[in-house]
Amino acid sequence: MTAEFDLPFILGHVNYWLFIVLMMTGLYIVVAKGNLVKKIVGLNIFQTAVFMLYISVGKVSGGTAPIFPTDMNVDPNVVYSNPLPHVLILTAIVVGIATTSLGLALIVRIREQFGTIEEEGIYQIERDMAAEEYRLHSELMSERR
Amino acid sequence: MIRHHLILRVVTKLLIGPIMLFALYVQFHGDYSPGGGFQAGVIMAVAFIIYGVVFGLATVQQVLPPWLVHKLLALGVIIYAGTGFASLFLGYAYLDYGAFSPAHPEHGQHWGILAVELGVGITVTGVMVAVYYAFAARTPMLSDEDW
C-alpha cells in the first residue's frame, strides 16, 4: 500500500469517494428507516450509485461514446470509452426495475396481510401471533396431561 | 372522476402516437444510435401506461387485453431463444448469427441482432405493462384530494 496522497491522486479518486457517499446514503435509508416503501427507494439509490461507480471505471479521459460513424470509416486516432461496463449496467437497470416491482408487489401483499408497512408494526403483530400460538399450545398440552 | 382532466386527456392523446413511433425508432435503429430492445420496450410500455393512467384501466385493457400481455411476456423469450435454436439447426453454434447468411457473416449478424433485440423489446414491454395492470387492478378509485 504505497498510495501517495498528492493532488493528482485525490483528483483521480475523488469521484469514487463521492459515489461511495451516495451509496452509503442509500444504505442508511435501508438500515435506519422502518417504512418498507422508503427502504425500496433507499435500495434504488444504492443501486444507482453502484451503476455510476461501475460506469466511471470504464471512462477513458479524452474518450467519447463508443459509437462509430454510420459509414463505419473509423478514425484510429479517436479514443472510445470502454463499452463493456455499459452493456452490463444497461441490462442491470432493466433487471433492477423488474426486481423492484417484485419487491413492491410483496409490500402490497404484506399490507393486505398485516395492515401496515412499518417494520415495527409487523414485528409487533408477529410477536403477538407467536405469543398466541404458544398460549394455545401450552393449553393443549396441559389438557392432554 | 377522470372527466374533468381536459388538458391531460388532450395532451395524452397527442403524445401517445409519437411515443410509440419513438419506441419503434429506438428498437430498430439501435444498431446505429443509442438504444435497443431494453429501452424500446420500456418506452413502448410507457405509451400504454400513460393511456391507462389518464383514461382508466378498463379503456387501455380494451386496446391491449391482459391475456394478450401475458402471451407477449413469453413470446419475447421464445423469439430470443428460438433465434439461438435456429442457428443451432443450421449447423452453427447457439446464437451464432453467422448462420443466417453464410456468404456474408456481417449480414447474418445484422439479422441476428435485429431478431434478438425484438425478442428483448417484446418481453420488456410485456413485463412492464403486465406489472402495471397487476398494480392498477387493485387500486381503488382515488379522488384528487387524497394526495
Next chain:
Amino acid sequence: MEMLIDIVLFSMMVATALAIVRLRSLFAVVMLAGVFSLLSALLLVTLDAVDVAFTEAAVGAGISTVLMLSTLALTSRSEQPSAKAGLTPLLVVLVTGAALVYGTLDMPSFGDPNAPATTHVAPDYLERSQHEIGVPNVVTAILASYRGFDTLGETGVVFTAGIGVLLLISGLRRRRRQKGEEE
C-alpha cells in the same frame, strides 16, 4: 468545464438523497427518487455512457415512479415516525463506507487509459466489432452478439420477475379457484 458540471450534478444528487432521508411524505420521497434518477442519467452522459443514460431516464423516471405511486395508493401516504433509530445504523454506514474508500485506494485513477479495465477485452471488442459485426453502436454489438448468452439470461430474469409479480398480486389464481368452486 466537465469537472464543474460533475460537481454541480453531484451536489444536487447528494441534496436529493438527503432530502429523501429526512422527508416523511412518501409522495415527495417517490418524486425525489425520480429526480435522483434523472440527475444520475445526466451524470452518465458525462461519463460517455449514452445507452445507459437513456435506459436510466426511461426506467428510473418513468416506470418506477408509476409503480411506486401505485404502491402508495394501495398502502399508505406517509411514513410513521419510527422509534429511536439510535447510532447503530450510522455506525454501520460509516464503517462500510470507510472499508469501501480503503478499497478504492488501490484503484487506477479516473479516466486512466492504462487501467486494467480498459486494456484487455475492451480494445479487442472495439477493434473486432468493426469488421466482424459491422454495427456502429458497439454497445449493441456486444449486448446482442458477443454476450448474447448473458442477455438471454437477463431477459429470462426480467420474465421471471414479471411472472412473480403476476402470481403475487394479479389475482389470477384466486379467480381460477373461484371458478373451480362454482363448478
